[in-house]
Amino acid sequence: MQRQIEGSQAIAQTVAMCRPGVVCAYPISPQTHIIEALGAMVKKGELEHCEYINVDSEMAAMSVAIGASAVGARAFTATSSQGLLYMIEAVYNAAGLGLPVVMTLANRAIGAPINIWNDHTDAMAVRDSGWVQLFAETNQEAVDLHILAFALAEELSVPVMVCVDGFILTHSIERVDMPEPEQVDQLVPPFEPRQVLDPDDPVSIGAMVGPEAFTEVRYLAQVRMHRALEVIPELAERNAEVLGRPATGLLHPYRIEDADVVVVAMGSVLGTIKDVADDLREEGVRVGVLGISCFRPFPVEQVREALAGAQRIVVVEKAFSIGYGGILSTDIAMAFTGQTVPIHTVVAGLGGRPVWAASLRKLFVEAHEGRLADTVYCDLNTGLVEAEIERMALRRRSGPPAENVLRDLATQTGRA
Amino acid sequence: MVSERTPVRFYQVGSFAVGNRLVALDQRSAQSDPERANSLTSGHRACAGCGEALGARYALDAAMRATHGQLVAVNATGCLEVFSTPYPETSWRIAWLHSLFANASSVATGVAAGLRAQGRSDVRVVAQGGDGGTADIGFGALSGMFERNDDVLYICYDNGGYMNTGVQRSSATPPAARTATTQAVGPHPGNVFGQGKDMPRIAMAHEIPYVATATVADLFDLESKVEKAMTFHGARFLHILVPCPLGWGSLSSDTIRLARLAHETGIFPVFEAEHGEVTSSLPIRRHTPVEEYLKLQKRFAHLFDKNGEVKDAETVAHLQALANRNIERYALLTEEPS
Structure with missing residues (x-):
């Protein structure tokens, strides 16, 4: 159904249609609208059999997702920027353990200087972590890629990150062809984990691995990632068939x-x-x-x-x-x-x-x-940069660069 | 060779020791019960006399009994995780997950939530870590788990330092103790006298349903507290003192003695609390001065001279005052000391 809808709302509604078992939330701009919307859906009872956990940090958010995924629950969270860096140890861990967590990354710059607006520095910081990283061009793509992400993650037992430009996509209201729940059910089958913590069939997940097998375990992660290059186009094709529109692949x-x-x-x-x-x-x-x-x-x-x-x-x-x-x-x-x-x-x-x-x-x-x-x-203000370089050459204690640049900018634009 | 004057005897017949597998079934102790879960089974790589291995084995077996085997355990990084798991020799016979150092309580929250989402209310969750993973790096996550009252029993095995990385100071290291980062040198040798980080009382401040402490000197008390903890839902905290021969510089054969002395000196109060209020404490039977506890440990050797006499009376008095404070706070001396 065609809807005039904010990107974050479209993403949240799509994630809900993917029937997550656990959603963990820690607020950071510009990801907030996504987790707020999911929280409301759980609280109203629209999203059944889903636990919504307000956690104490992003490290906890990813860790809760890891625990939930390890017992066979479909786990979702969303973050941005500093939040991604704060959870980075758990980001690597989810991939290392091979747990199919899905996360929306509302792309935002990394400080210092602190900046809440969009760029891709956050995603690049974890490009080697073992997560699949998909980038959406539009909110339509963001919706379609989230459906693909859950199916892909669980097929290969790898975590998947859907990157959407913070504010530019997350806060934009534009036309999105929203999927029907039945279509999503068709595209995202129930989660059948490759590994699960089951008291009746106990396994150890997360055991220590020494030099004798570490390379092999890492290599297998690479094999799964390469397999994704085959699975993504297949899933995209299936998305296109079921949803009746061109779908994004590689x-x-x-x-x-x-x-x-x-x-x-x-x-x-x-x-x-x-x-x-x-x-x-x-x-x-x-x-x-x-x-x-x-x-x-x-x-x-x-x-x-x-x-x-x-x-x-x-x-x-x-x-x-x-x-x-x-x-x-x-x-x-x-x-x-x-x-x-x-x-x-x-x-x-x-x-x-x-x-x-x-x-x-x-x-x-x-x-x-x-x-x-x-x-x-692109569009580098060379005047500002040159002034600061000169200042650093002239004085040992040239001061904080960000403050200097802002002061110069005010002078440059006649607002001093 | 066995001397003729030493009669061959069954190993510790009639005691509560772990073995006793040589005696008849009806004479065996509870510890060698064939029905026992042996959650942490033999073959792991803990040091001889490791208090944590003993504590973990008893705590988890008790939890397995209390849950009829429907248990998932989450482990923080640390000695317990390292000595129990190198592939392919995992010593865990239960569903067991290790993620990271700082996040065991959050992962356990996720396990509990994931089980709830799937309608598996029969399966219960235990998280466990050392004092570093609990009081330092995992502190924020643990407080979050308490505050949300997530249905997890968190067990802290406190050996007073980062023993896995080579005996460095943690916020649970006792004052004056020598570690690799609080050396026994300079005008104030050993760890500083700070305010400490009293984890059980911090847990109680969250008003969670159940908080308890225990030592590996009284395993029945430890087991009963685990079992009691499993009768509650919501966040629970069990703090177990586990002597570490390596880090404390003590004999492997003194692990139980030291755990008992920690209690009997008042250095480690053993008590229970429900919803933020102390409900019981284990009385001291033989009140003992702190130097009896300190002198068995090389980490306090700088407090004593070569003959084992107290050299630094001021510091020992300071430690005694801390023990006395515990005795008063938890009413550990209800009768006259014998």
Whole structure:
């Protein structure tokens, strides 16, 4: 049914249709609306056989999910940013134990400086944890990916994280074709765990493993993740059949076939990028777009195939590795080992900075003309940066950089 | 070779020792009952004289009895987890889950919630950890579990330090005790005299249904407290003193003696509380001065001279005052000391 609905509400209602047994909640912006909505559904009795636990921290949230999953209950939680970092030990643990927890990550920047707005730094911090990481471009995709996430997690016994851009998606009201409960029941069968704590058939879960078998246990996690690259397209196809609309799998290419420049990105920024690509094509610049829906496991083969005809690749990223550069770009470059296709990194949208079509357009044209630098920080206010660099050179006690930059910004904009 | 003057005897016939498997069935102690769960079975890698292995075995077997075997145990990282599990020799014969150091109580909450969601109200949950996992790194999570009154019995095996990592100080390390991070050097050797972290009383402040303490010197008392705890629903806390020969610098054969002395000196009060109020305490039968407890442990060796006489009278008096405070608070001396 077509609904005009906030992203968080759509996600919460979809999660409810997936019939979780345990939902654990600890508030952090911009994830709050999702857990609030689920709490209300449990309290009203709309979501039956579900325990809603208000926990004392994100570490507890993931830990409760681990315990619930280990006894065979479908477990869900949601977090963002600092919350993800606070639970990171348990995030790795859920993956290491092979427990199919599903978590929504409402993507948000990591402090300091503290910032509640959107970028992808939080997701990147756990990219090596053993969780499947799916990125939604729209709220429709967020809904569909949550259905896929539960089915995938339980099929492979791996935890799955659905990444949705904080505020941009979570707080946006847009049209979403909401699934019917019967459709979701068809797509997410009852949870049949591969391992379960059963007093009548006792097992030890979480035993210590030494050097003699640690590599093998880790390798098996890699095997499960690779298997996800086969299972995700199958599940996406089934989603498409049952839901009657195109469903998201590993990648979504857009006008890529004859493109000279292909722009690669993840999440909601793809919408703007596609608009820019359309505009440039009207002017004869052949730009295509490749959206990465599945970031972990990284679909190397599929990416290589999709980008086979590209003369030049521009990766737009909402995060970067401080001291190095693009993170997704590095993965793309690895897929192109031995080839000479130039790969550029555009770091954009950090801490909620709008990614303007005009800014992207300028960069894509530069790329097309072979003038784009290897790594570009989109819309960087160079005046602010230079002033602080100069200050640091002049004085040992130059002060807190964030405060200095804000003061300079006020001067720059005439608000001092 | 057995000396002719030493008659060959069945092992500890008539005692309550763990063995007794050589005597007739009807003469065997409760500990060698073939019906016993043996939740933590033999073959694990605990040190000789480990108080925690003994405490855990008794606590979990009692919990298994009380729940007719319908039990799931969650373990924090620590000695108990490490010595019991290296693959493929798990010593756990019960459904057992280890996640992390800081989160045993939260994981147990999840286990209880997951079982409830599936209508398995018959299965009960125990969480367990050492004093570091309880009073330090897992403290916030435990307080959260208490505050929500989740249906979990949390058992703390308190040996007064991080013994698994090589005997470092925890917030449960007694004042003046030597550890690898509170060395017996300088003007104030050993651990500082702080306010301590009195876990049972902190648990009581949450007004949870049941809080109790026990030692491995009185296993019947320990078992009965576990069984009693399982008659309650909601959050329960059992704090068990478990001497650690490695960390305390004591003889393996002194584990039970030290646990008993901890009680009889008043250093470790043994009591029960319901909904925040003390309901009973185990009286001291032979009141003993604290130095009798201290001098058996190398971690307090700097308080004594070579002849075993008190060298640092001020510190010993300070420790005695702490014990006296416990005796007064829990009315541990109801009769004249014998």
